[in-house]
Amino acid sequence: xxxxxxxxxxxxxxxxxxxxxxxxxxxxxxxxxxxxxxxxxxxxxxxxxxxxxxxxxxxxxxxxxxxxxxxxxxxxxxxxxxxxxxxxxxxxxxxxxxxxxxxxxxxxxxxxxxxxxxxxxxxxxxxxxxxxxxxxxxxxxxxxxxxxxxxxxxxxxxxxxxxxxxxxxxxxxxxxxxxxxxxxxxxxxxxxxxxxxxxxxxxxxxxxxxxxxxxxxxxxxxxxxxxxxxxxxxxxxxxxxxxxxxxxxxxxxxxxxxxxxxxxxxxxxxxxxxxxxxxxxxxxxxxxxxxxxxxxxxxxxxxxxxxxx
Numbered sequence: 688x689x690x691x692x693x694x695x696x697x698x699x700x701x702x703x704x705x706x707x708x709x710x711x712x713x714x715x716x717x718x719x720x721x722x723x724x725x726x727x728x729x730x731x732x733x734x735x736x737x738x739x740x741x742x743x744x745x746x747x748x749x750x751x752x753x754x755x756x757x758x759x760x761x762x763x764x765x766x767x768x769x770x771x772x773x774x775x776x777x778x779x780x781x782x783x784x785x786x787x788x789x790x791x792x793x794x795x796x797x798x799x800x801x802x803x804x805x806x807x808x809x810x811x812x813x814x815x816x817x818x819x820x821x822x823x824x825x826x827x828x829x830x831x832x833x834x835x836x837x838x839x840x841x842x843x844x845x846x847x848x849x850x851x852x853x854x855x856x857x858x859x860x861x862x863x864x865x866x867x868x869x870x871x872x873x874x875x876x877x878x879x880x881x882x883x884x885x886x887x888x889x890x891x892x893x894x895x896x897x898x899x900x901x902x903x904x905x906x907x908x909x910x911x912x913x914x915x916x917x918x919x920x921x922x923x924x925x926x927x928x929x930x931x932x933x934x935x936x937x938x939x940x941x942x943x944x945x946x947x948x949x950x951x952x953x954x955x956x957x958x959x960x961x962x963x964x965x966x967x968x969x970x971x972x973x974x975x976x977x978x979x980x981x982x983x984x985x986x987x988x989x990x991x992x993x994x995x996x
């Protein structure tokens with residue numbers, strides 16, 4: 688079987704706490720209103736949204752809700768607990784290269800009004816590492832990605848401590864607020880402008896950083912010339928890659944301007960299974976400042992400020 692990419696960001700749980708902001712909101716209880724279902728949500732210390740699905744009818748605990756994950760993922764111990772069945776071995780691509788993982792299959796996965804029959808999970812031993820709980824501030828047993836986002840309009844509103852699933856986009860959002868979103872390699876991609884440049888970025892709610900720009904774009908656009916930076920390291924599945932951290936003067940995404948914005952500039956080749964057209968990743972360091980709405984079915988994305996209704 689051909690390998691398929693999973694998240695590089697949510698899987699880097701062992702090392703994330705080294706560079707994160709130590710804040711964690713309390714859990715929000717779920718509510719339901721017509722076609723809207725607000726989920727029980729908690730925010731990792733590293734900023735990612737965490738929700739509680741049912742796997743084979745069992746609430747196993749917190750899963751990261753991660754647009755950067757092309758596949759569902761689960762901790763091996765959790766997979767055994769609910770009797771998921773081994774299916775096959777695959778090769779996945781991570782930050783440090785390729786790694787071999789197992790695929791397990793369940794009977795059902797339910798999150799709010801989204802129900803998936805025979806869900807397939809990649810097992811991540813990293814989620815059973817004791818450092819994961821320390822890094823994220825809660826025991827995390829899995830990752831929910833593309834399989835959820837393709838089935839609902841997903842709203843992630845960290846400023847208001849809310850995650851919601853919609854059958855259709857909220858009518859209160861004006862048409863002018865939407866920007867085009869396309870899917871490639873099971874990842875959401877948008878165009879953003881920064882300084883004197885523009886390019887395609889992956890939206891990654893499993894990444895705690897604000898912006899990461901890939902090494903090929905850093906070199907081609909000469910983004911390190913005259914820029915003050917500090918060395919850092921990005922870890923994930925398969926190992927790690929070196930990078931430097933600095934600031935972009937500004938970045939414009941979906942009508943929202945961030946200025947300045949902390950940015951990681953990769954110094955080693957690191958496409959990691961991302962589409963060739965993309966030049967970087969925008970994560971929760973930026974998305975978490977606004978109300979983010981992902982509408983995969985209609986190919987659009989909105990980023991609403993705290994003052995907008």
